[in-house]
Every structure is written in structure tokens, then in C-alpha cells.
Amino acid sequence: MSDNLHRKLFEKLQHGQDEMPDYSPDEWLQLDKRLDLYEKRRNRRVLLLWSIPLLMLLGINGLLGWKLWNHTHNQNGELATVNRTVVYDTIYNKVVIHQYDTVYHTIFRNNFRNGPGLAPAYDEQIAGNSGDENGAASSPSSIAEANNPLSKGIQNETGGQEGLSQNRILALIPYLATSLLKYPEKHWYDLFREISVRPATPRRVAFLRQGHFTFGAGPVISWKDGLSSSNGISIAIGNEVGLGSDRLSWWQELSWSELKLKAERAIDGFPHPPSPDPNAKLDKNIFSRRDLGLHTGLGYAFPVKKKFEVGLRLGIGSNYRLGGRYLLDYEDHDTDTHYEITENVSSGWDGLNASAGLGFSWQASRNWQLQLQSNYYHYLSAGLEDWRIPNWATLRLGVNYRWR
Structure with a gap:
């Protein structure tokens, strides 16, 4: 209330509200x-x-x-259990295998040898003479002495003693008479055949031995009728396989070459268009063409040191001419005027050519070799009569990778 x-x-x-009661201060x-x-x-x-x-x-x-804390703690424990790595120590078992390839057999053969006959049974003789002349019985010691044929001779019929020879002593020793072991005579020779544990087969030598993948690049020197130039370049990839040994090899090569000639006179055998100005003379001509070559042949390596060897190559192949250009520059010295004429080079198979090479290789590792290879090429037949360069040489620096 x-x-x-x-x-x-x-x-x-x-x-x-102003409705205040009328209270005293104490109230x-x-x-x-x-x-x-x-x-x-x-x-x-x-x-x-x-x-x-x-x-x-x-x-x-x-x-x-x-x-949440309890769940996280349990998960951390499970993760720690899962993430534990069990490391097992390596246990090496040493197994020693002994191989014996020689088998010895003992053979019993029917060999007989005539020997001395058996001596008379000395027991009866000793028993008949067991007493002395007076009829007294002998003592056990005297009986044992009388029974010993080695200490006394055998008594003969006349009462004397007969000495024992070696054959007589052997004849007196008792022996056991047994029959000889029988062995089939038709198979006795099988015991003397030498049978090895592993059949001796001739070791087969693999025909295709080591295989190398080759890559190289370098300059090209081409010449024709005394004209030469070294402005070209050659790039080649190839494969080399050993034949029966690590020295003789069969190689295959695919190359791209740029052959160039530069001269101040007309090149014999090349088309020579006339000058557009009778007063202009030939100042220079530049010939360039691109070839794709495919060659194969045999090689032989001569080891010089442990990691260094020299190789010789002989091969045969052909070039496919991809195209080219023949530029002739005519100059009129009076007016200092130049006239340039360009001829296009046709494409096609350029004929059969032979090659010879000399190379130097150094074994950098088990599978890698550094090689410097020089090759000389000469045409044997003409496929295209125009724009032919009969001789050229390459010098390539490259690497070999052993894939076999």
C-alpha cells in the first residue's frame, strides 16, 4: 500500500505537478x-x-x-596420433650360396688277387699239445702263450716249430667273406662325365651396343672453281649405334645447311643475265642457298686417353635443295649507278654425295659427351644441273647423349 x-x-x-501537500520541514x-x-x-x-x-x-x-576446448583437445590428440611416423630400421640379410660343380663317385670293380691259403687251425694243434711231456696240465698263462701264434711258431707234425712269415700271419687273421657290390657295367662310364652346375653356353655379344643422340652446329665452308666463302651455317641432329663393340658404330644424320658464295666475277656454271646498261660492269655477286641433307655411314673410334677419343667417319647421302637467291650487282663507274638483278634458285633433289669426317670427343659424364666434328662433302652425281656447289665442309660443336 x-x-x-x-x-x-x-x-x-x-x-x-504543482499539487504539493502542506508538510512541515520534518515531514x-x-x-x-x-x-x-x-x-x-x-x-x-x-x-x-x-x-x-x-x-x-x-x-x-x-x-x-x-x-569447444574439449573437442579441440581431442582432435589435436587424434591428429598427433595420425601424424606419427613409424620408421623401421633396415635389416640386411646376408645369404651365402655355395655351388659345387664337381661330383665324385666311388666305383667298385671285380678285381681278384690270388693270395696264400689259410693256415691250419692252430687251436687243434695247441689243444693237442696243451700239456708238457710229463702229462702235467698247463697253466692258463701257458695256454695263452701257446695260443699266441706271434710269440711261438706253428708246431709241425714232427713236434718242431715253424717260423711265421708275413703272408702266413695275414692268413691266420680271421676275416669276413662278403660278396662284392654289383654295379651295372653298361652305365659305369656315366660316373666319369663332367657335368657342370650351370650349362656352359657361349656368351652372346649384343649386335647393337651403345646408342648416342647427337646435336651440333657450326660454320660451313663451300667452294667452287676457286671461289670460297665461310658465311654459312649448319645445324645437325643424329643418332649413333655401336655395332658389336664400342669402337665400330653406325651413324645417321639429318642436317640443315646454308651454302654461300661471294665473288667479284661471274661464277662458272651459274646463269649470268646481261647487264641492263652496256656501260655497267659486274661489281660483285652473292649466291646463297639452303639444303636439307640426309646421310648415313660407319664410324670407328680410337681411344687416346681414358675420357678422350678420336673418331673417323665415312658415309653417303643426298641433299634436297630448299631454295635460294643469286644477286648480281652491276655498277657504272662513270655515273656511279648500281643495278641489282636477283635470280631465284630452284628446289629439288640435288644428287648423291659422299662424306668423310674426323671428330674429337670427351666423356663429360656417364651419359654426356662433348664433340667437335668436321665433315667434308663431295657430289658423286648431279640431280639438278643449275646452282650446284660440288664441295663444302662443316665444322660442328655439339653434345652426345647416351640413351642405350
Whole structure:
């Protein structure tokens, strides 16, 4: 009841209503204390209402945090178990295999040898003479002495003693008479055949031995009728296979070459178009063409040192002319005028040619070699009559890779 009154009074005073009761100062002080007490109680209720959900939230957060920590801890343990690496030590088993290729057999053969006959049984003789001349019985020691044929001779019929020879002594020793072992005579020779553990077969030598893949590039020198030029370039790839040994080899090569000639006079055998100006003279001409070559042949290597060897090559092949250009420059010295005429070079098979080469190689590793190869080419037949260069030489620096 009082709380409701205080609340209504507090609300009236808060809204600024001027309906103030006529209280004395002491009554106003008591009213002020009572209002302060009411305000404190009101604030406590508000705090209590807010504290309950806050405590619930804290409890829920704590529970979720504990579950999350426990789950993470278990997962870390499982990951640590999974990530463990088991290392097994290497165990070496040493096995010693003994091979014996010689087999010995013992052979019994039917060999007989005539020997001395058996001596008479000395037991009867000794038993008949067991006593002395007076008929006294002999002692055991005398009987044993009489039974020893080695200490006394054999008594003969006349009462004398006969000495024992070696054959007689052997004949007196008892022996066991047994039959000889029988062996099929038709197979006796099988015992003397030497049979090895592993059949002795001739060692087969592989026909195709080491194989090398080659690559090289370098300049080309071509000449014709005393004209020469070294402005060309040559690139080649190839393959080389050993034939029965590491020295003799069969090689194949595919090359691209650019042959060039440069002269101040007309090149014999080449088409020579006339000058457009009668006063202009030939100043220079430049010829260039591109060839695709295919060659094969045999090679032989001479070892010089452990990793250095010299090789010789002989081969045969053909070139396919890819095309080219022939440039003629005419100059009129009076007017200092130049006239250039260009002729196109036809394409096609250019004929059969032979080659000879000299190479130097150094073994850089087990599979790699450095090689300097020089080759000389000469045409044996003419495929295309025009624009032919009969001789040229190449110098290539390259590498070899062993694939077999």
C-alpha cells in the first residue's frame, strides 16, 4: 500500500505537478528519505532482472567454450596420433650360396688277387699239445702263450716249430667273406662325365651396343672453281649405334645447311643475265642457298686417353635443295649507278654425295659427351644441273647423349 502511494507521489513529483501537500520541514525530510529508499529498491529490481539473463548467458558461453576446448583437445590428440611416423630400421640379410660343380663317385670293380691259403687251425694243434711231456696240465698263462701264434711258431707234425712269415700271419687273421657290390657295367662310364652346375653356353655379344643422340652446329665452308666463302651455317641432329663393340658404330644424320658464295666475277656454271646498261660492269655477286641433307655411314673410334677419343667417319647421302637467291650487282663507274638483278634458285633433289669426317670427343659424364666434328662433302652425281656447289665442309660443336 505504502509502495503504491510512494510510487504515485514520485510520479506526480516527476511530472512537475504543482499539487504539493502542506508538510512541515520534518515531514518533508522523512518523505525524502522514504523516496530515496524507494528509488534504491527500484534500482535493485532492475539490476536483478538484468542479472538473471546475464548469468544465463555466461553459463551458456562457459558451457560452449568448455565443449569447444574439449573437442579441440581431442582432435589435436587424434591428429598427433595420425601424424606419427613409424620408421623401421633396415635389416640386411646376408645369404651365402655355395655351388659345387664337381661330383665324385666311388666305383667298385671285380678285381681278384690270388693270395696264400689259410693256415691250419692252430687251436687243434695247441689243444693237442696243451700239456708238457710229463702229462702235467698247463697253466692258463701257458695256454695263452701257446695260443699266441706271434710269440711261438706253428708246431709241425714232427713236434718242431715253424717260423711265421708275413703272408702266413695275414692268413691266420680271421676275416669276413662278403660278396662284392654289383654295379651295372653298361652305365659305369656315366660316373666319369663332367657335368657342370650351370650349362656352359657361349656368351652372346649384343649386335647393337651403345646408342648416342647427337646435336651440333657450326660454320660451313663451300667452294667452287676457286671461289670460297665461310658465311654459312649448319645445324645437325643424329643418332649413333655401336655395332658389336664400342669402337665400330653406325651413324645417321639429318642436317640443315646454308651454302654461300661471294665473288667479284661471274661464277662458272651459274646463269649470268646481261647487264641492263652496256656501260655497267659486274661489281660483285652473292649466291646463297639452303639444303636439307640426309646421310648415313660407319664410324670407328680410337681411344687416346681414358675420357678422350678420336673418331673417323665415312658415309653417303643426298641433299634436297630448299631454295635460294643469286644477286648480281652491276655498277657504272662513270655515273656511279648500281643495278641489282636477283635470280631465284630452284628446289629439288640435288644428287648423291659422299662424306668423310674426323671428330674429337670427351666423356663429360656417364651419359654426356662433348664433340667437335668436321665433315667434308663431295657430289658423286648431279640431280639438278643449275646452282650446284660440288664441295663444302662443316665444322660442328655439339653434345652426345647416351640413351642405350
